[in-house]
Amino acid sequence: MKITSIRQGVVPISSSIANAYIDFSKMTASVVAVTVESGDGRSATGYGFNSNGRYAQPGLLAERFIPRLEAVGELPAHADGGFDPIPAWTAMMKNEKPGGHGDRSVAVGVLDMALWDAAAKLAQVPLWKLLADRYNQGRADEQAWIYAAGGYYQPGKDVDALVEEMKRYLGLGYSVVKMKIGGSPGMGLREALLLDLQRIEAVLKLLDGQGHRLCVDVNGRFGLHAALSYGAAIQGFGLRWYEEPLDPLDYSTHATLAEHYAPPLATGENLFSMLDARNLIRHGGLRPDRDVLQFDPALSYGLVEYLRTLEMLREHGWSPRRCVPHGGHQFALNIAVGLGLGGNESYPEVFAPFGGFADSTPVENSRIRMPDIPGIGFEAKSDLHAVLRDL
Template identity: 30%
Template sequence: MKVTGFRSLTTEYDWGRLIGDANGVMPEPRTDVHVLIVETDAGLEGIGVGPHPDVASVFAVVEGEDPRGVSALYDRMLAAVFKTGHAGAVFGTIGVLDMALWDLKAKAAGEPLWRLLGGLDRFVPGYASGLDIALGDDDLVRLYEDFAARGFASGKVKGGRDLDHDLRRLRALRDVLGRNSARPALMFDANESWNRSQAVRYVTELERAVDLTWVEEPVRRWDAAGLASVRRGIRAAVATGENLTGLEQYRPLLDAGAVDIVQVGNVWGITHFLRVAAVAHSLDLPVSPVGAHASPLAHAATAVPNHLTFEVQALTWPAGLRVDQEHQDGGIVLGDEPGLGIRVDEQRIAEIRPPASVPAVGGPHVRPAWAGRRLVPDSPREPF
């Protein structure tokens, strides 16, 4: 079997609400979802989900190769961008190609990927995460009631700008998830919006009222000394890693004892997750993937000994995708379809109006000028 070509599609997901974090809010309730289909001469097609803007150049590395050699091909893709670097969009492209190659490998074997990777249990424990900073109190409760109805007893809220607001929301989350556990796990995500002293002061105040399981990305993702300082100053665990692009970026954080929960981004691919999980396991640290459409890393999570919990951001699928998964008992139940279990309805996707290519000037993916520089939490005008 040889890789012969690819098709790149863009569909959308309707969240039914605005999503965002402390850095900003998306302008529309619908977001683009990028799908990569890798073709072979055997008629099998591999599916990858996530942005892949550099696919035209990186694809040359795998074209004509047997996709079943996915681990070696992953290293070849990294080697091909040795001089220019593999951070950001390039690493995402490699990750989506890697995802599609693993999908092909499992399809060729006639097995779901979780079983091919050595998993025994198709159930992946998870936690609810609504990307919810734009929601009012009542809407927040309604959102997490949907998760609670699926058995979730753990959840995460976005925040970091208004202490009273965040305390109210954390208490509401505790009450909603309390139907499934006497002590639900509460997580809090600041998305790199604090400096070190802000993080310790803010979390200390939160912890006077609620028991936090972890605080996520309290300071910049690469600030090993800062993350270690925060870790020493609070009771909650420190979680980070979702935005690190490359195994080598974890080493300074691990060497500094700066992280308790090692996170991995779904869009960075299967091989990257497996390698990060192995390094974390060598230090007796748990690993937790962040959410993404179709939860591809859930398959790999079944096969590592230190998986803790999987972020679940939504209970439905993007337009034109059908995924062989269910959300039950507070987690993800994987199906038996070969590969990742993702089916693509290209006709349905073709009917979707193409998105306008307008550069983002704000929102959760654009760091605001005030991040890490706010003196008071309720300033009427952010500093510039």
Template identity: 30%
Template sequence: MGAIGSVRFGRYAVPLDRPVSDAKVATGRQRPLSQIDVLTCEITTADGLEGLGFSYTTRAGTPAQYAHAKEVGENLLGEDPSDIGRVYERLLWAGASVGRSGVAAQALAAIDVALWDLKAKRAGLPLAKLLGSYRDSVRVYNTSGGYLQAPIEEVKEKAERSLAGGIGGIKVKVGQPDMREDLRRLAAVREHLGEGVPLMVDANQQWDRASALRFGRAVEELGLVWIEEPLDAYDAEGHAQLAAALDTPIATGEMLSSVAGLVRMIDLRAADFLQPDVPRVGGITPYLKVAALADHACLQVAPHFVMEIHVHLAAAYPRDSWVEHIEWLSPLFEERPEIADGRMLVPDRPGLGLTLAAHARDWRLDGVLLGGG
């Protein structure tokens, strides 16, 4: 088996078709989102095998991820890429003084994903098959059509288009300063789609505990699949209280960037649907630890964003999961996910089944090659 001969990191800014706004924008905490910043990692072995991984941020942070990845990346050279656990630990210790969460973990995520992609390619298997899949497709819902800047008629039109294209569920954003407007928009979407369509809402951490409880009680009759991030992402106790008080399931966890943070959510039963995010939590290696504990606790898992990675991990989770369809990163890759009958098909190509698109270079801001010379 060939040792790691070179590592290439790249930093990209992938533009959105138009800016989008959620509750954080509606309440003045953030500006509209206009691009996704991506850190890529391409690992090449001495025998010519390649692995591709990536991380991302939705606003500030990618330059810091890139800087940390470059600093610890030299530790990869000469290592056996199949020894993912040992390599990951070495990288953690290389950056031990900055901890095991946040920017440091997210920099390692791109490397870790590339190592898993490489390992699955070496085995000639899709990543899901390497991990041990339970199914060849996973339930999929769309988020990108339900943002707050869109008039309600546009939200309904996009939801209808998503369902016609094979998507299985629809998520809409809530959390505006006037909760009554949220309820009006949500009622209009439910009436338009009918009772049989799975419908989720996402408040993006907008409410305090009392407001979240009031909203949850007001929408019980709508039969929502879940209410997502009703509270501050780090309020584990509040989410646990809410989950116990409402019939509608609670979903959260996407913002947590450490295994410890997600384990606390599991221990407190703070979510019915746990939403870990591979690039945010530090890669596939820590994600698998969280998933094992979530399954032990009999929780559903609905990983956040990056469907290109999460379709594999959802297929390898014992309970039938949801994957989030947001097409913002699709232009970065040559391949597109296959969706039919409410489900996303697991790619049958080795590894993640992804290659960087030729035109991605137009969005490249920086890059460095370690080794290879």
């Protein structure tokens, strides 16, 4: 099998929303289309993109990674009718020094996604089934647990508007929701904490006081003092998790927080390699019986690296069920179902058209079934497919 065409573009996903650390007024995403032809006349075009929070990478794609991918000769065919993307991934990483996991992990992840989409299409199976058959002894979950991520800061958005947003998510079939905290501008710690407690309590009231149905997300804004102060204030709510309260690379401070905050913590969406993930597991003080790992395959060199990360986790006593990827995209959803992860994020109202899943797959009690179509399933999400098809 051989790659015959690679195309890339940049799509704006800008909006007026903000989390505790950044706003999304100038956010962009890279999109790619990779066409692969087989020796027997079959062909498939796979699509890829980077998930939110990291900008488009047209320069890295054009200067380094697309030329290396174009130079790949034959792709090794697989017995299922597809091909093995791992040698292509290896070719893309040729002459890349260790370390420096950042924007290049995003560029490689975009192309990796497209290769897996094409491989599953040539095998004429959904990606989740291809992954289950190749890597999980044929076992795939019947459905995936998902939660609605939102609750962003926005000009003029008060507590009532936050509650109305969460009501909409419940109406869409989600039973677990997530909101942002720690982002009130111009406030001292005490004042911001009091406001966030009002916001949290208002949403908890909507959820009948069931803390396990609510996650809160700081997006890495706090230092240790603020993280401990917030942790002490919310500890009694029984929240599903307290997400990314600290800088993602400050492992020793995570360990200190974990000593003082007993309920579940969640982090990892801004770690982009197996080695960074391993440092978190070794030194971050996280607890494999309760904490949640949010590594995003679309941002961290793609599925090839994610497979290495899952193997590392097993070696350190962690179950794949503790993994709930960031990003809210169909690629991670296929991985969650095919490899037995704990679930996946979802963005019902933001980051269109990349957020959300196939049009014909309703959410029921925060669970979703996968469409039975070849590849990742972008063709079943009409607004996203319209963007990708332009390539």
